[in-house]
Amino acid sequence: MKDSVTTTDSSLTISLSEKLTFEDHTNFRELLKLINNDIHRNCSIDLRGLEAIDSAGLGMLMIAFETAEKFGMSFNLYKPVGQVKRLLEISDFEKVMSIVS
Amino acid sequence: MNDLNIIKKEKPEIPYSENSNAIFDSKILVVDDSALIRELFGAYLTQAGYTDIQYAENGQHALDIIDENIPDLVILDLEMPIMGGFEVCRILKSNPETKHLPILIQSGRDTASDLTKAFSHGASDMVLKPIKRYEILARVKVHLENRILVSKLTDYHDRVASELEQARQIQLDICPSKHELKNYLQAYGLDIGWHYEPSSEIGGDIGGILPIDETRIAFYIADFSGHGVAAALNTFRLQTWLTSASELYSSPDELLTKLNSFLHNNLSSGSYATMLFFCLDIEKQELTYSAAGSQPPLLQGSDGSKEFELLSSKGMPLGLRPHWDYENIKFPFEKNTKILIYSDALVEVEVEENTYLGEEGLRKEVSDLWHEEKSTEDKISQLVANFHQRMDPDNSDDLTIICLENVNELRSS
Numbered sequence: 060m061k062d063s064v065t066t067t068d069s070s071l072t073i074s075l076s077e078k079l080t081f082e083d084h085t086n087f088r089e090l091l092k093l094i095n096n097d098i099h100r101n102c103s104i105d106l107r108g109l110e111a112i113d114s115a116g117l118g119m120l121m122i123a124f125e126t127a128e129k130f131g132m133s134f135n136l137y138k139p140v141g142q143v144k145r146l147l148e149i150s151d152f153e154k155v156m157s158i159v160s
Numbered sequence: 161m162n163d164l165n166i167i168k169k170e171k172p173e174i175p176y177s178e179n180s181n182a183i184f185d186s187k188i189l190v191v192d193d194s195a196l197i198r199e200l201f202g203a204y205l206t207q208a209g210y211t212d213i214q215y216a217e218n219g220q221h222a223l224d225i226i227d228e229n230i231p232d233l234v235i236l237d238l239e240m241p242i243m244g245g246f247e248v249c250r251i252l253k254s255n256p257e258t259k260h261l262p263i264l265i266q267s268g269r270d271t272a273s274d275l276t277k278a279f280s281h282g283a284s285d286m287v288l289k290p291i292k293r294y295e296i297l298a299r300v301k302v303h304l305e306n307r308i309l310v311s312k313l314t315d316y317h318d319r320v321a322s323e324l325e326q327a328r329q330i331q332l333d334i335c336p337s338k339h340e341l342k343n344y345l346q347a348y349g350l351d352i353g354w355h356y357e358p359s360s361e362i363g364g365d366i367g368g369i370l371p372i373d374e375t376r377i378a379f380y381i382a383d384f385s386g387h388g389v390a391a392a393l394n395t396f397r398l399q400t401w402l403t404s405a406s407e408l409y410s411s412p413d414e415l416l417t418k419l420n421s422f423l424h425n426n427l428s429s430g431s432y433a434t435m436l437f438f439c440l441d442i443e444k445q446e447l448t449y450s451a452a453g454s455q456p457p458l459l460q461g462s463d464g465s466k467e468f469e470l471l472s473s474k475g476m477p478l479g480l481r482p483h484w485d486y487e488n489i490k491f492p493f494e495k496n497t498k499i500l501i502y503s504d505a506l507v508e509v510e511v512e513e514n515t516y517l518g519e520e521g522l523r524k525e526v527s528d529l530w531h532e533e534k535s536t537e538d539k540i541s542q543l544v545a546n547f548h549q550r551m552d553p554d555n556s557d558d559l560t561i562i563c564l565e566n567v568n569e570l571r572s573s
Contacts, residue, residue, distance in 0.1 A: 081386060114385035118430030121480050125429075142516075150434075150453040151476045 061108075062090060071099040072137075076108030079116035079143075087119045094126045102127045103159075106139040112146055120147075124156045135159050183304040184209045187231035191215075191222040191248070192266070193240040200291065201235060208297050219243025223251060230258060232307050233300060238267040238278070246281050253282035260310070262303040266291060324361035324389075331362050331392060334399055336369050344369065348377050348442050349568035353536035355544055355561040363558030364391025365503050366398060370409050375443040378409040381454065381501045381560055382435040385477075391558075397426065398433065412437040412450035416478065416486035420452070423479030432477040436501055440493060442568065447493035450486045453477040455507065456519050458500040458526055459491070467527035468500070470519055498565040500526055505557035506543070509550035517550065536563050 060083040061076045073090055094102050104123060112120075120136065127134035135157035139147055147158060188210055190201045198215045205213050214231065216222035220243045222234065234252070238245035245265060252258040265278045268289040278286050285299055336344075341352045348371075356365065364384035371377050382398060384391040401422055408415035415437055423433060434454040440447050449457075451473040458468040471491075476484045493499075507517050517525070525546070529539050540561050547559060 114383075114432070114434075115430070117477070118385055118432060118480070121432075122430045149456075149474055151474055154476070155481065 060086060064093060069099060070101040072103045072105055074105035074108065078111045079109055079119065080113045081115035084115065091123060091126055094123060097130060099132060101133045103135050103137050105137045106143055109143050110141065112143045117146060117150060182308055183301060184211055186233060186304045187212045189214045189216060189222060189225060189231040189234045191234060192237040193217050204293050204296060219245065219248040222248055226258060230261060233262050233264060233303050235264045235266055238265060238269060246277065249281035249283055262307055264299055264303060327392065328361045334366060334368060349566065351536050351565040351567045353540040353563040355540050358558045359556040360388055362389065362392035363387060364395060365558035365560040366395035367560050367562050372409050376410060376439060376441050378439045380435060380437040381562060382433050383503050384433045385431050387558065410439050412439055412448055413486045413488040416450045416452050417484065420478045420484050424482050427479040432479040434477050436473060445492055445494045446490055448488050448490045450488055451475040452486065455502055455504050458523055460498045460530065462494040462496045464496050468523050470523055493566055495566050495568050498563060500563045503558060503560040505559045506547055506561060509547060511550060536565060
């Protein structure tokens with residue numbers, strides 16, 4: 060997984076690329092610390108560059124959502140594609156969080 | 161002998177690590193045709209604290225001793241009567257019981273070709289004559305400590321491997337046996353094919369058949385996130401829960417709703433299981449199922465000439481949300497109707513570079529395969545063979561394939 064973070068006064072955008080898998084667990088925990096604060100009101104995970112995700116990766120996205128929810132932030136997954144999009148659809152994630160297509 | 165007495169009076173000066181006490185109980189075999197050299201080694205080793213030293217005066221004598229009791233280290237001369245050191249090396253390395261035995265060659269031969277030959281015959285190390293006390297003691301210590309460490313690691317590996325093998329057997333026992341599958345054919349008129357293989361010793365996939373009464377039978381497939389021991393332990397947790405929830409087998413939606421709450425309370429954050437749970441009513445010829453984000457099942461209706469179709473498997477994976485309502489889907493399951501359920505490993509394999517089989521690819525493959533005049537078992541074996549051809553051995557996953565066909569006219573036979 061590769062990631063980049065951009066922020067404005069109210070928004071936090073985390074862009075993920077390549078693959079999000081079990082091996083990225085530690086790095087993803089670091090990213091969660093960015094959500095885990097009271098600074099931003101909106102959080103978006105940009106998935107345009109993410110090519111693949113495994114079961115652990117899907118769990119991490121749910122943890123990111125729950126962390127944002129806990130801090131009252133709005134949250135969305137931005138433009139997932141391919142296998143990532145398919146797995147999010149099959150898992151009914153759009154019933155829990157906003158997925159921008 | 162006077163020289164040896166002088167040596168014995170000296171104090172050990174080789175520094176030993178805290179964990180090295182065990183090395184002094186190690187068995188050391190000194191092999192040399194010179195009695196003086198043997199005594200010299202014996203004196204060095206005894207004075208350093210080693211207590212179990214044996215001696216051999218030629219290669220054959222050494223092999224006889226090793227045959228009775230394998231030592232932890234052999235200090236070996238090269239040029240001896242009857243059998244020389246190179247031949248001893250060759251024989252020890254060709255025997256599985258002694259091939260890891262460290263061999264420390266001591267020799268006056270020091271040309272490049274001698275060194276090369278010694279190591280190519282399996283020597284672990286080499287010291288040159290004249291023997292220097294500190295050098296020989298330092299090298300003996302290194303090889304014995306390595307031997308003890310490797311032995312500890314090997315013991316640990318063997319114990320874990322044995323425990324995992326027992327766990328694997330318990331997990332395989334959850335899958336129905338061929339005998340049980342035959343009984344289901346007799347009792348319910350169902351031809352069932354089953355394949356399960358974990359990617360390592362044990363895995364996170366689980367499937368099962370749960371008879372309800374004479375006309376109804378439930379079955380399921382589930383896949384826990386992650387692989388290995390943690391995922392496997394969760395499969396046992398699921399099986400235990402299911403055993404105590406038999407009143408829910410005929411209501412797949414309710415079962416998944418309650419199982420979701422149980423898993424959410426018991427799994428670590430972000431862990432989950434995907435699952436399909438089915439209840440088949442043979443009398444009504446109706447299949448009811450509920451889905452929690454598993455792979456889409458493949459269904460071929462009673463008209464066997466048509467292709468398989470993909471059914472919905474949409475649903476929140478179990479354990480991710482505290483409360484979730486699952487829904488039932490019903491469809492007819494008349495004579496000749498078949499359903500194939502499988503874990504994601506089966507479709508997440510490359511058929512060409514950067515092109516994965518996917519559900520649609522599997523649907524076509526299964527549609528073609530099921531037109532052939534083969535038994536269900538043979539068709540599943542073919543799917544498994546295709547999978548093994550395509551899978552990446554460095555990135556393997558647990559595989560489960562289950563196929564059920566309603567062959568109900570066989571019930572009375």
